[in-house]
Amino acid sequence: MMTYTRFVGPAVACLALTLSGTAFAQQKLYGLNTGKAASGQPILVGSVVGKTGPDDFSAGALAAKAYFDCVNSNGGINGRPIQFLIEDDQWKPEVAGQVASKLVKDRGVVALVGNGSFVEMTVNAKLYEQENVAVVASACAVRECFEAKNIASTNQGPVPSNIAAVQWAIEKLGTKKVACIGLNIPSNGVWSCNLTNEWLKEKGLSGVSVLMNPGAPDANSALLEAVASGADTFLMSLPAGLAQAFLKAGQDQNLRDKYKWVAPTPLYKQGIPESIGAYWGDKVHVAIELTKWDGAGPDGKRWLAVMDKYGAKSDPRDTFSQAGFVSANIFVDALLKMDPKKIDRANVTKALKAVKNYRTDLLCGPWYFGDADFHQPNHASMIVTITKTGFKSETGCFDPSGKYFDKIRAMEKAQKLTGS
Amino acid sequence: MLLSVAALILIVPSLLDALYLRVFISSVIFTIAATGTAVLYARLGLVSLAQVALVGVGGWVTLRMWHATGLPFEVNMLAGAIISGVVGMLIGLPALRMRGLFLALITLMGAAGFQILVTGTQFPNGGDGVLGIAVTSIFMPRPLLGESDEAMLRYVCVVAVLCFLLVEFNRRTRPGRAWALIRKSEACAMASGVNVAFYKAWGFALAGFIAGIAGALLAGTLGVLDATTFPASESILLFALTVVGGAYHWLGLVLTGLLFRAAPAVLNDIGVNGHLAYVIFGAGLLHALITAPTGIAGQILDGLTQLAKRRAGR
Numbered sequence: 001m002m003t004y005t006r007f008v009g010p011a012v013a014c015l016a017l018t019l020s021g022t023a024f025a026q027q028k029l030y031g032l033n034t035g036k037a038a039s040g041q042p043i044l045v046g047s048v049v050g051k052t053g054p055d056d057f058s059a060g061a062l063a064a065k066a067y068f069d070c071v072n073s074n075g076g077i078n079g080r081p082i083q084f085l086i087e088d089d090q091w092k093p094e095v096a097g098q099v100a101s102k103l104v105k106d107r108g109v110v111a112l113v114g115n116g117s118f119v120e121m122t123v124n125a126k127l128y129e130q131e132n133v134a135v136v137a138s139a140c141a142v143r144e145c146f147e148a149k150n151i152a153s154t155n156q157g158p159v160p161s162n163i164a165a166v167q168w169a170i171e172k173l174g175t176k177k178v179a180c181i182g183l184n185i186p187s188n189g190v191w192s193c194n195l196t197n198e199w200l201k202e203k204g205l206s207g208v209s210v211l212m213n214p215g216a217p218d219a220n221s222a223l224l225e226a227v228a229s230g231a232d233t234f235l236m237s238l239p240a241g242l243a244q245a246f247l248k249a250g251q252d253q254n255l256r257d258k259y260k261w262v263a264p265t266p267l268y269k270q271g272i273p274e275s276i277g278a279y280w281g282d283k284v285h286v287a288i289e290l291t292k293w294d295g296a297g298p299d300g301k302r303w304l305a306v307m308d309k310y311g312a313k314s315d316p317r318d319t320f321s322q323a324g325f326v327s328a329n330i331f332v333d334a335l336l337k338m339d340p341k342k343i344d345r346a347n348v349t350k351a352l353k354a355v356k357n358y359r360t361d362l363l364c365g366p367w368y369f370g371d372a373d374f375h376q377p378n379h380a381s382m383i384v385t386i387t388k389t390g391f392k393s394e395t396g397c398f399d400p401s402g403k404y405f406d407k408i409r410a411m412e413k414a415q416k417l418t419g420s
Numbered sequence: 421m422l423l424s425v426a427a428l429i430l431i432v433p434s435l436l437d438a439l440y441l442r443v444f445i446s447s448v449i450f451t452i453a454a455t456g457t458a459v460l461y462a463r464l465g466l467v468s469l470a471q472v473a474l475v476g477v478g479g480w481v482t483l484r485m486w487h488a489t490g491l492p493f494e495v496n497m498l499a500g501a502i503i504s505g506v507v508g509m510l511i512g513l514p515a516l517r518m519r520g521l522f523l524a525l526i527t528l529m530g531a532a533g534f535q536i537l538v539t540g541t542q543f544p545n546g547g548d549g550v551l552g553i554a555v556t557s558i559f560m561p562r563p564l565l566g567e568s569d570e571a572m573l574r575y576v577c578v579v580a581v582l583c584f585l586l587v588e589f590n591r592r593t594r595p596g597r598a599w600a601l602i603r604k605s606e607a608c609a610m611a612s613g614v615n616v617a618f619y620k621a622w623g624f625a626l627a628g629f630i631a632g633i634a635g636a637l638l639a640g641t642l643g644v645l646d647a648t649t650f651p652a653s654e655s656i657l658l659f660a661l662t663v664v665g666g667a668y669h670w671l672g673l674v675l676t677g678l679l680f681r682a683a684p685a686v687l688n689d690i691g692v693n694g695h696l697a698y699v700i701f702g703a704g705l706l707h708a709l710i711t712a713p714t715g716i717a718g719q720i721l722d723g724l725t726q727l728a729k730r731r732a733g734r
Contacts, residue, residue, distance in 0.1 A: 052695070053648075088688070093646045094638075098442040098685060101569070105438030119646060122557055143556055186542055191555045213539045214648070 038076025042083035043110060043343055045331070046103035048124070049139075050117040053091025054214060055239035057116035059316040060138030060155075060324025061086045063303070064114035066311035067328040073310075077332065078340040085109065089120045096120035097127075104131050110348040113331045114138045114324040115153075118214075121145035122187055133345055134352040134369070136331055138323035142187040150349070152375035154330070154367060155323040156289040158182070158192035158237050161264030163199050163400045164381035165287035169233050170205065172394070173260045173285075177206050179231035181222050181238060181246060184211035192237055199402050207231075212242070219245035223253070233260040240266040240318075247276050247284065256283050265289040269318035273386050281388035287381045290322040290362050292393060297361025299329075322362050330358055330367065357419035364397035368417035376408050377417070425581060433573040441569040443685040445641055448576040450475075450658065451677030452583050453634040456508075456627035457659055458667035459587055463599040464623045467524040469655045470511050473534035474628045476650035478504040478635025483645060484544040486560045487552050493563035493640050500639075501632035508628015509621050516617045531652035543645040559643030566640065576637050583630050584670050595622055657701070664704040666715025675716050679704070 045068070047061040065084050072081040085107060087099035096119050103109045104127060112128070115121070116139025125148035128135055137145060137153035145151055146159075162180065169175040180196050182189025189211050197207035208229045212222045223246060226234050234250075236243040243263055250256060261284045268288045276284070293300060303325045307317060315321065334351040335343060356368040364380035383394040399405060412418045436444060453475050460466040482500035485491065511530040515523050541551050546558030561567075566575035590596055598619040601609035609616050639645050661679045666672020679701065684694035704716075712719050 090694070092648055093642055093644065094442075094446050094649060094681075095685075097642060098439055098446075099688075101442050102437075102439035102689070119648075122644065123642065126559065147556065184540065184542065186545060186547075186553050186555055187557060190553075194555065213536075216539070 036075065038072050038074075038079055038081035040076065040080035040340070042081050043077055043335070044107055045082050045084050046107065046109035046112045047084065047086045047114045048089050048096060048100055048103065048112065048117060048120045049086060049115065050091045050119065051088040053118075054217070055241050057118070057139045057141070057239075057320070058086070058088070059318055059320040060116045060327065061114035062311060062315040063307060063321040063324035064138070064328035064331075066306050066309075066315065067325055067332070069310040070306050071332055077335045077338075077343065080340050080343070082332075084113075086114075089117050091117075091119055093119050093123045096123045100124040100127055104128070104133050108345070109133065110343060110345045111136065111331060111352060113327050115151075116140075116320055116324075118142060118183075118185060118188060121148060121151060125149075125151060131345075132349050134349040136327040136352060136369070138327045139320045142185070143191045144187055146376050147374050149373050152352075152369040152377060153323070154290075154326040154363070154378060155320060156265070156378045156381070157376075158188065158264055159195050159404070160376070160379040160400060161287045161289050161381060162192055162196045162235060162237050163402065163404070164383070164398070165262040165264055165285065166196060166200065166207075166233070166235060167400050168285065168287065168383045168395065169235075169260055169262045170203070173233070173262075175205070175233040175260055177208075177229075177231045178233045178235050179208050179210050179226040179229045180235045181210045181212065181226055183214040183217070183238065183242075185214055189214075189237065195404065196235065196237075199404060202402055212238070217242050217245070219249040220252075222246060223249040223255075227255070227259075231259070233262060236261070236263040236267070238263075238266065240269050240272065243267050244272070244276055247280060251277070251279050256280065261285070262287070265319045267386065268293075268384060268391065269316060273388060273390055276386065278388045280386060282385055282392075284386040285394065286384050286386065286391075288384055289319050289378060289381060290326070291364060291382060291397070292384065292391070293317060293319075293322060299326075299360045299362045303362065326360055326362050326367070329360070330355060330369075333358075356417045365399070366418040368412070370415060370417050372411070372415075374411075379405055379408060422581075429574055429577040429581075433570045433577075436570075436573070438569060439685070439689065440682075441573055443682050445569065445573050445576055446638075446681040447677040448573070448580050449634050449637045449641070449677070450680045451673050452576075452580050452637070453631050454658060454662045454665070454667075454673045454676040454680070455580075455583050455587055455670075456630035456634075457662045458673055459590075459627045459630070460512075460623055461659070461662065462667040463591065463596070463603065464620065465603045466512075466515055466519055466620075466623070467527070467659065468508075468512065468624070468627060469524050469528040469652070469659055470508070470531040470534070471627065471631050472650055472655040472658050473531035473652065474504050474508050474511075474631035475635040475638065476534055476538055476645070476647075477507050477628075478632025479639040479645045480538070480543055480635070481632070482636040482639045483560055484552050487544050487546050487558065493561075493636075497633060497636035497640070500636040501629045504632025504635060505625040505629035508631065509625040511628075512621060512624025515620050515624065528652060528656070531655040535647070535650060535652050538650060539647040542647060543639075545644055557644050560639060561643070563640055572641055576641075579633060579637060583633060584673075587626070587630070590626060595619055595626075599623060660705050661701060662715075664701065664708045664715055666712075666717030668714050669717045669721060671720065672715045672717030 049058040051058040068082040089096035112135040115137040122144040128150040135151040140153035180193035193209035200207040358367040380399040384391040478500035485496040544552030547554030566572035665676035684697040688694040
């Protein structure tokens with residue numbers, strides 16, 4: 001409860017600032033200072049994202065930046081502003097190692113927030129552990145990100161998202177065999193499709209992996225391979241741009257009504273319904289990792305308001321943006337509890353690892369960091385269907401069944417991470 | 421000369437921050453790779469556009485060897501270099517019959533073939549079987565003498581010097597003399613009793629061997645490798661920058677490594693999009709082709725020679 005209250009404090013202040021724009025509102029609702037911009041010694045915070053490459057994974061960091069700007073305009077962390085440094089790993093392991101060293105060793109950031117990448121977590125997980133720096137990521141896509149001691153993410157990653165989509169397709173669409181279309185990256189597409197196939201096997205069904213070359217992805221070839229596999233359902237476990245290319249290939253061959261089309265969260269993004277066109281209306285179903293972004297919850301509204309006020313118009317409004325916003329809120333709330341003079345890396349890492357049972361209407365379940373070698377705090381999903389003009393809710397929040405999730409739920413219960 | 425290089429290797433790493441330690445490690449590794457490109461271009465007049473792919477071959481073998489045997493890094497590096505040398509020689513076999521554009525295209529096809537293979541199969545990361553792919557990556561440890569970034573930079577610098585010396589040894593002995601004759605005229609070389617086919621193949625093998633060393637060092641630095649590092653386009657870029665930096669002197673190869681890896685990083689660090697470096701590279705290549713056939717290094721060395729002459733004249 002305390003955690004939730006701390007979350008709401010600066011949250012309401014930022015919303016009030018956005019809506020009213022008056023110093024009075026800031027002063028009254030933020031409650032930390034007079035509503036002036038923070039001017040103390042900056043707190044350095046970093047983020048490593050895969051911006052330049054096959055797809056752009058910077059939405060989370062951009063949302064975190066918008067929220068930090070909002071907080072800085074409202075007195076910062078007890079008077080100290082957050083200086084947020086975003087670095088692009090360019091989807092290259094060499095560059096990922098370089099920019100993380102720059103942030104962690106040269107700039108001495110107290111933590112990293114909003115990381116989103118296909119490569120950096122694999123390369124840098126060891127560095128983060130050695131340097132005792134905590135990462136509240138928002139777009140983890142590889143196994144190492146979930147199996148690292150010092151990284152916990154607010155997004156789910158492809159495994160729960162894939163399985164939620166498939167579980168719903170079995171229940172509602174009568175799916176029997178799934179072709180999981182992913183990128184041929186061992187710790188991403190291979191891993192997530194393998195686990196999805198294992199989950200299907202556990203349910204007495206079958207699944208096959210169709211893996212695309214990440215360097216030169218060919219949607220047409222992948223589609224043909226998926227068709228040849230004999231699957232009745234195509235699970236597009238791909239970044240948004242590649243999933244759109246796969247749908248385009250399906251449209252070119254007019255395969256819409258011959259198969260069932262489901263996807264994890266990347267397709268839940270503003271502009272996607274218009275981009276894929278009316279042809280796909282009501283035919284593509286997406287498991288979303290956070291709640292709907294037009295939801296009625298106060299944090300959902302606040303996220304959009306903060307993005308409108310402090311973000312750029314071009315900043316995405318998608319699941320990863322929501323996740324970045326939640327990551328930034330968790331970080332700010334943890335720091336607001338600390339003595340501003342004692343904000344250093346060791347104390348921040350300790351404070352972040354102590355976060356548990358963190359609740360927001362942007363997530364289906366409570367979030368925690370915890371002190372473990374494995375972190376999968378977000379595993380409950382919702383299903384939406386892409387219509388001709390937007391997204392339609394199919395379900396509320398639900399936690400997928402299966403051994404993979406039973407293990408996580410047992411650990412949460414044993415360590416009392418979710419308050420239950 | 422060697423003493424001043426040793427002093428530089430000892431002192432410079434301790435002055436760099438963490439970012440530039442990493443950047444210079446990469447730069448020196450690709451300086452080594454460029455050394456192989458330069459052997460073919462400067463000594464034999466041949467264009468090879470497969471050098472970065474051969475770096476990848478060396479890295480692949482090194483990782484596979486370590487995961488399979490756990491032998492010390494240096495042994496795995498040597499194995500990577502030898503296999504890469506053999507592959508380099510095979511890619512260069514068409515050079516026995518052709519040169520110029522057609523040879524360049526064939527080597528480029530070799531690089532593209534490697535790119536397709538390695539993106540399809542990925543690099544070994546601790547799994548079973550020939551390919552050795554695991555879902556969770558196991559990192560190859562760094563060499564014992566290069567565990568920290570500072571030590572690793574010194575380590576790669578020492579290896580780079582050894583590679584320069586290896587090339588220089590070849591240049592000053594029988595292969596070097598044969599290459600010089602082949603470069604002038606293959607007919608003259610044959611008439612002089614030079615085994616043209618053997619020494620051309622030797623050049624490709626040496627270039628591949630050195631690329632394999634670079635690949636092993638890259639794998640040793642990162643612990644894992646990714647196919648995104650080795651697209652065919654990188655081989656073209658490395659060749660172009662070898663021409664810009666200067667293929668005829670070790671200074672040019674150092675400049676090549678810096679242009680290849682340090683220039684984009686510096687631009688990124690000062691807030692300019694690192695991809696602007698490609699525009700600069702294009703301008704540099706035009707400059708080199710029009711006014712500086714021996715590259716930036718050639719211009720610097722010519723300038724220094726003239727300066728020395730003027731001083732002597734006074």
